[in-house]
Amino acid sequence: xxxxxxxxxxxxxxxxxxxGMLTTGGHAAPTAASAAAAPxxxxxxxxxxxxxxxxxxxxxxxxxxxMGQGSQTALAMMLADELDADWRHVIxxxxxxxxxxxxxxxARGAILGERELPWLVDGLADAVFGVGxxxxxxxxxxxxxxxxxxGQVGMRVIGAGARSLLLDAAAERLAVPRGELEARASVVxxxxxxxxxxxxxxxxxAAQHSLPGRPKLKTAAQWTVMGSSPPRxxxxxxxxxSAPYDIDLQLxxxxxxxxxxxxxxxxxLQAVDPAPAMAVPGVHRVLLLDNAxxxxxxxxxxxxxxxxxxxxxxxxxxxxxxxxxxxAEAQAQALREATGGSSGKKAVEHGxxxxxxxxxxxxxxxxxxxxxxxxHHAAMQPISGVAQFVDGHLTLWAGEQNPLGSKAAVLGxxxxxxxxxxxxxxxxxxxxGRRNGSDNVVTDHLxxxxxxxxxxxxxxxxxxxxxxxxxxxxxxxxxxxCDLAAVLGDDGLPxxxxxxxxxxxxxxxxWELPYNIAHQSIRQLAVPxxxxxxxxxxxxxSQFKFFNECFVDELALAARxxxxxxxxxMLPAGSRGRAVLQQAAQASGWRMPLPAGHARGIxxxxxxxxxxxxxxxxxxxxxxxxxxHRLTAAVDCGPVVHADTARxxxxxxLVMGLSATLRExxxxxxxxxxxxxxxxxxxxSMAEVPQLEIHFINGGSIGGLGEPATSAVAPAVANAxxxxxxxxxxxxxxxx
Amino acid sequence: MTEPQAIVLSLNGRTxxxxxxxxxxxxxxxxxxxxxxxxxxxxGVGVCGACTVHMDxxxxxxxxxxxxxxxxxxxxxxxALGTAQAPHSLQxxxxxxxxxxxxxxxxxxxxxxAALLAKTPEPSDAEIDAAITNLCRCGTYPRVRAAxxxxxxxxxxxxxxxxxxxxxxxxxxxxxxACSESAA
Numbered sequence: 001x002x003x004x005x006x007x008x009x010x011x012x013x014x015x016x017x018x019x020g021m022l023t024t025g026g027h028a029a030p031t032a033a034s035a036a037a038a039p040x041x042x043x044x045x046x047x048x049x050x051x052x053x054x055x056x057x058x059x060x061x062x063x064x065x066x067m068g069q070g071s072q073t074a075l076a077m078m079l080a081d082e083l084d085a086d087w088r089h090v091i092x093x094x095x096x097x098x099x100x101x102x103x104x105x106x107a108r109g110a111i112l113g114e115r116e117l118p119w120l121v122d123g124l125a126d127a128v129f130g131v132g133x134x135x136x137x138x139x140x141x142x143x144x145x146x147x148x149x150x151g152q153v154g155m156r157v158i159g160a161g162a163r164s165l166l167l168d169a170a171a172e173r174l175a176v177p178r179g180e181l182e183a184r185a186s187v188v189x190x191x192x193x194x195x196x197x198x199x200x201x202x203x204x205x206a207a208q209h210s211l212p213g214r215p216k217l218k219t220a221a222q223w224t225v226m227g228s229s230p231p232r233x234x235x236x237x238x239x240x241x242s243a244p245y246d247i248d249l250q251l252x253x254x255x256x257x258x259x260x261x262x263x264x265x266x267x268x269l270q271a272v273d274p275a276p277a278m279a280v281p282g283v284h285r286v287l288l289l290d291n292a293x294x295x296x297x298x299x300x301x302x303x304x305x306x307x308x309x310x311x312x313x314x315x316x317x318x319x320x321x322x323x324x325x326x327x328a329e330a331q332a333q334a335l336r337e338a339t340g341g342s343s344g345k346k347a348v349e350h351g352x353x354x355x356x357x358x359x360x361x362x363x364x365x366x367x368x369x370x371x372x373x374x375x376h377h378a379a380m381q382p383i384s385g386v387a388q389f390v391d392g393h394l395t396l397w398a399g400e401q402n403p404l405g406s407k408a409a410v411l412g413x414x415x416x417x418x419x420x421x422x423x424x425x426x427x428x429x430x431x432x433g434r435r436n437g438s439d440n441v442v443t444d445h446l447x448x449x450x451x452x453x454x455x456x457x458x459x460x461x462x463x464x465x466x467x468x469x470x471x472x473x474x475x476x477x478x479x480x481x482c483d484l485a486a487v488l489g490d491d492g493l494p495x496x497x498x499x500x501x502x503x504x505x506x507x508x509x510x511w512e513l514p515y516n517i518a519h520q521s522i523r524q525l526a527v528p529x530x531x532x533x534x535x536x537x538x539x540x541x542s543q544f545k546f547f548n549e550c551f552v553d554e555l556a557l558a559a560r561x562x563x564x565x566x567x568x569x570m571l572p573a574g575s576r577g578r579a580v581l582q583q584a585a586q587a588s589g590w591r592m593p594l595p596a597g598h599a600r601g602i603x604x605x606x607x608x609x610x611x612x613x614x615x616x617x618x619x620x621x622x623x624x625x626x627x628x629h630r631l632t633a634a635v636d637c638g639p640v641v642h643a644d645t646a647r648x649x650x651x652x653x654l655v656m657g658l659s660a661t662l663r664e665x666x667x668x669x670x671x672x673x674x675x676x677x678x679x680x681x682x683x684x685s686m687a688e689v690p691q692l693e694i695h696f697i698n699g700g701s702i703g704g705l706g707e708p709a710t711s712a713v714a715p716a717v718a719n720a721x722x723x724x725x726x727x728x729x730x731x732x733x734x735x736x
Numbered sequence: 737m738t739e740p741q742a743i744v745l746s747l748n749g750r751t752x753x754x755x756x757x758x759x760x761x762x763x764x765x766x767x768x769x770x771x772x773x774x775x776x777x778x779x780g781v782g783v784c785g786a787c788t789v790h791m792d793x794x795x796x797x798x799x800x801x802x803x804x805x806x807x808x809x810x811x812x813x814x815x816a817l818g819t820a821q822a823p824h825s826l827q828x829x830x831x832x833x834x835x836x837x838x839x840x841x842x843x844x845x846x847x848x849x850a851a852l853l854a855k856t857p858e859p860s861d862a863e864i865d866a867a868i869t870n871l872c873r874c875g876t877y878p879r880v881r882a883a884x885x886x887x888x889x890x891x892x893x894x895x896x897x898x899x900x901x902x903x904x905x906x907x908x909x910x911x912x913x914a915c916s917e918s919a920a
Contacts, residue, residue: 066838067838068836068837068838068839068874069837070837229834231831231834232834234836234839235830235831235834235835235836235839236831237839238836238839238842239823239827239830239831239835239836239842239846240774240814240815240817240818240820240823240827241772241773241774241775241813241814241815241843242774243839245840247773247776247777248767248773250771250773256768281757299764299768299769300764300767300768300777301757301760301761301764301768304780377873378873379838379840379873380776380778380784380786380838380840380841380871380872380873380874381776381778381838381840382777382778427838427839428838429776429838429839429840429841430838430840430873430874431838432873464777466780467778467779467780467781644834645834648834648837648876648879651875651876651878651879652837652874652875652876653875654875655874655875655877655878656873656874656875677779677780677781677783678778678779678781678783678784678871679781679783683871683873685868685869685870685871685877686864686865686868686869686870686877686880686881687865687866689875689877689878689881692878
């Protein structure tokens, strides 16, 4: 069958053009942009994302939430540019979390047709609509996906398709060949006759026209909106206190709840005497949940006091002897036992690394063991949300990274039907993977909230976790140990790379090496424990890049080569990796002398479609700890869509990465999290932020920016500190 | 816990009586009694600074400040730092440099910065470091610093007369001190 009409349009409210959904059939439109985003052909489906009204306003409904990353603006820019819309009349709006669209489209097969979709697109459909959980790592706002997938294969195509409809409508109205028309700033002009029509005048007619099979996308040289830095629409509300986080919502008759859940993960509630909490003035109810106690009160202060008064007893799940040391020892033991070539689950096997290692002399062999700690997201907004259950309908107001994924989770644990649940997505005060709606662990606050709302129905309830709860019941970046061994060839470069790493059993790509190493054996070992784990900004790259980029420095040291030259020697000429390393080295003065007592370290990260190199300059502070003076980053994320938010994501990633490198660590004792709040889990503050220098290079296709910068900081700083002190850093954080 | 009392204070320029337990932290009286939700709950122990407000012009962490101690005093929150028509010079600088990311800590950052500028109109980097101990997980620190310097310059320029009146740049990124531009 022929390609389906893939952009469906219809007249919406009187006089508006609503581009309702889009599916590309068959193969991708043969444009550089879409081909780069999904090589080998794409199929795609998007929700209702664009409205053009008679007053020329262009409303772009963005399915990604605002958690500070600025991608809502970038995505709207991508659509507006292809549409040739007047940016001054573009309204950026949050798309509703409405699963019915997804269900209808999926059920009718409008997206999938009769074709087998490539896995990426299948995963993307899952992510956009929160239906199914086949690719759990693909989130609606996560994986640095917004611009490089939603934007590239969604927003731009929708914009270009709608522009085509408007041109068709104008050609008919003016009775001129379409090729004589020009669209710019929301106006279609016919130069020969001097006539023009506004998009608002054309919108209703445009909805009657057929969509092109292959909307043509602009080349970067034709961009007018993309590449600039329009002010973000969310900023004014963030400087006057009016930005609408869920924690700020005030509803009539609303109650406020807080919870105390089992501090040892996996344990359940055995018994609790509610009387002491009920004695606190303002407390309405103490609710016993599976693994938590909830206190519902007039306000947060009373609820919090009520929580303090409770002494719940938890059922011992046999994990109370677990500690950071016991987890580390279990991981070390698994690594010690993984001696053979086939030990563990295969991640990468090229050539015969094990045989080379077995045959190599000690002089040619380098071995090291690394470890990273559990890390907390520590978003500034504590976990919160608002819910109301009335007449069998549950309404939630929540800042979730994946509103539809969170909705699917709510349907799962409440047994409610899709039409019985409404989620209003709101911005969130930081998330970094914490509230990504991917599973029952990260959505346990919603489970608590819905249970409380049902119990207190019809009154609305706001749930606020205390900061201590946020720490005790975090979903942490995994603590991982790793053994590395390499055989150096005659040229000093690694001929073989053997890596055994403790990992969760879930799909990952972080172990891929950017370097030319002929023989590689990378395998993962599972050592389960009871601590709740989640995805932390960078996903797994921040762990792996610490291991790998520090070990590369160890190899360079063994080969008596400069760490930069050593890396360059392993990268192909003309590669993006070489370009960012050279740019960062040049900008940081890598080959220039340093003041006495200073040293530099370098590291490379390829992740989320982008390439990034960081050079760190460190010295020793009066207490003998590392002091970071300067971080120089070179970033190749392809053409930059919003120059300023792109820079901001790198700034933020560098700062977060540095904070983790220097100080962050979650410990476990007696089976529970040791740290309680920001005084024992200390983030870096203003005084410790070094000079940041950021350079962008356009080396190819569009890559993600939310996560990559976080991963290159630890190895760059650790390599600098090792160079300064002569003692290799193989464990984080540096300031213990 | 004690019985609710009427706490009378000047709140954002108006005299208000809040009937609350005097031990309740000012933060919750502001958010839940006065409906001023711009002041944020971050840690509840006075470490992160998201709850920073002005008490008689001084920056205080309202999550550990009993509302009873605000009796008869002057409290200012982010909602009264400026108006839409006349934003505070810091708010203008914050917009010009597009400082916030997630935005959650920014009310506290702005209030801490405003208290600093009121005392120290031209703060050095070291003075900013000492005064702004608020936490930001998104890593807006370099822009916060640059925006404080910018607001200080603007305030000084406008004090010297209209000839030096400050003009907002069209492009938001002006971080020469914090992060240099690249021609690449």
